[in-house]
Amino acid sequence: MIDFSFTDEQTLLRQNTRDFLERELRPISAEIDRDAKFPAEFIRKMGEMGYMGVPIPEEYGGAGLGKVGYCILLEELGRVDASVSTILGAHCSLGSTPLLYFGTEEQKMRYLVPAAKGKALHSFNLSEPGAGSDAASLQTTAVRDGNDYIINGTKLWATNGKEADVYLVFAATDRSLGAFGGITAFIVERKFDGLKLGTEEEKMGIRGSSTMQLFYDNVRVPRENVLGEVGKGFLIAMTTLDVGRISLAAGSLGASSRAIELAVEHAKRRVQFGKPIAEQQAIQFKLADMGIRTRMLKFFLYNVATRAEKMGTNPAGWSKADREELTRDAAILKTFASESASFCVDESLQIHGGTGFIKSSEIERMYRDARISEIYEGTNEIQRMVIGRDIVKRGWE
Ligand SMILES: Cc1cc2nc3c(=O)[nH]c(=O)nc-3n(C[C@H](O)[C@H](O)[C@H](O)COP(=O)(O)OP(=O)(O)OC[C@H]3O[C@@H](n4cnc5c(N)ncnc54)[C@H](O)[C@@H]3O)c2cc1C
Structure with a gap:
């Protein structure tokens, strides 16, 4: 499963989402961070536009755009505001998707439909x-x-x-x-x-x-x-987190791309020793190292998301091999994505020089925001345990 390309619908989703976020979210992001203010009004707007249930099938009130569509949304959010991608991830990946996977029809109607429509937060x-x-x-x-x-x-x-x-x-x-x-x-x-x-x-x-x-x-x-059933809670939690790690990685991908974009803008603008610092090979090498990680991440992310999509929404029907592969690949993805984002925001901040250390700069906020992805939804040490154990147990391909 190596081939991948976005459909026209997915490309349109990305474009519309980017326009919406640049127009409605970017102007208020610094304030949300400064005041530690839950963006209730913006979340309400996201709900109205169907963004709170992007991966949920239409029959349950969602947009029916699957895991790839959901990753596109999280990637775009990661470029603009990590607080909002965290709110959405906790609501959708962790709080409501398990209802789709494990809920009764009645539970889906009662709790999943309002969640997907943005009428209830999870x-x-x-x-x-x-x-x-x-x-x-x-x-x-x-x-x-x-x-x-x-x-x-x-x-x-x-x-x-x-x-x-x-x-x-x-x-x-x-x-x-x-x-x-x-x-x-x-x-x-x-x-x-x-x-x-x-x-x-x-x-x-x-x-x-x-x-x-x-x-x-x-x-x-x-x-x-x-x-689900009594006694199946831990399995539900672990399955939920496996799938959740895919979209978490999408947020990290968005942050990495934005960090590169900001670094390039600054490096072209900032003149020292008579020329833009972008012309210095030391700066270009930093951009190259950021680009290498971010490019690799994009391909692996959408590969794992596509495979998870194909597995469907009934975990009881997943084969043992598919489940083990998903657990391992989601752990690899989450670890690589979060560390790539931390690397990219750190290098971008370095390229910004003193400007990057100042509160008003976007990269300063991104540097603080990126760190949590190495910790929540299972720390990267725990992901390495999962990956290492799997390699010992099942071998490498
Ligand atoms: C901002 C934020 C939001 C969160 N949101 C949620 C949420 O919505 N719902 C929820 O349930 N939880 C949430 N969490 C909790 C998060 O998932 C945990 O913080 C995370 O799982 C790590 O647990 P811990 O902080 O207790 O660290 P600990 O488990 O105490 O780990 C401390 C350190 O020891 C390492 N360590 C632990 N065990 C081992 C081992 N066996 N081998 C090697 N190293 C090990 C860890 O990797 C880590 O570096 C959130 C946390 C934060 C900070």
Whole structure:
């Protein structure tokens, strides 16, 4: 599966999205970052235009543009504002796509349709104070009580936690069964009694997205809000994160491209020693190293996205080989993409010289925003564990 080209529809989506973001988002991006302000009005507009459900099929309220279309959107967002790509990723990749993969028809109608139409914002609650990389060690519990479950526990770092209408929360239903068997996913509405907001984190980057502590204090959840089967929660979380890493990489690709663009603009403009610094080979070598990574990333990203698209939206029907390949390639992609973006924004900032260190410069914000992609949705150390283990187990092609 090496061949790839964009369809006319995808090219048009990119162009329309770029125009929209340049017109509506770029002018407010610096302010969103400076004030750490959730861009509610802009998110509402994205919803109206169908951007909150780009990969979701039309029958469930989405735009039906698949994973490649979704990556195009995330790539374009990555060029402009990483806060918004984080909000969208948490809502769509993590918070609502699992409903498409694992939900009942009723759950899809009740929760996925409003999410895809941008009428409800979603949040994904896996991490806890004592359970980060080792997510399976989560302490939140869900105890059966008649036709309901009662959830108790503390979740940490929930993106969209402050603004969400719906939370996908993972809790232990039977510790004796371990991760695969003992953890269950629940759909929790904001209005359910006992769900309380804790502290909002102040962050170095992606400051327009909220990152919240959440308390589940005897939250009563009806049994029909179990997502998938009881005990399948960890599998749901891991599958969701595998697929989510693809679009996360798309955001990193957009950031890398923008970093190059800004570096070139500055290097052509800035004259030292009687000529633009762009004419210095040392600067051109930096641009070359950025270009090499970004070009490779683009091809691999859309290759993995196309393969994931072909696998369809019913994980129960995926072959073992396809699933293992997806897990490994999404881990390779996420690691390479996030490190390429960090490299590109760092080199771009260096090309900007002192100007890049000043708060008013776009690359200063991008430098702070890029760092998180090496950490969330599974740190790059954990991705290397996944990749290394797979190579030992299945060998290399
Ligand atoms: C801004 C932000 C948004 C987030 N959004 C969400 C969200 O929406 N939902 C959600 O559930 N979570 C979210 N997270 C949590 C995020 O996924 C975790 O931070 C991440 O998984 C790492 O966990 P940790 O921070 O506890 O680090 P730790 O697990 O404590 O790791 C610390 C360091 O040790 C390394 N390490 C750990 N174990 C090993 C090992 N076995 N071998 C080698 N190295 C290891 C790690 O790679 C890392 O470098 C968010 C976090 C942030 C900061």
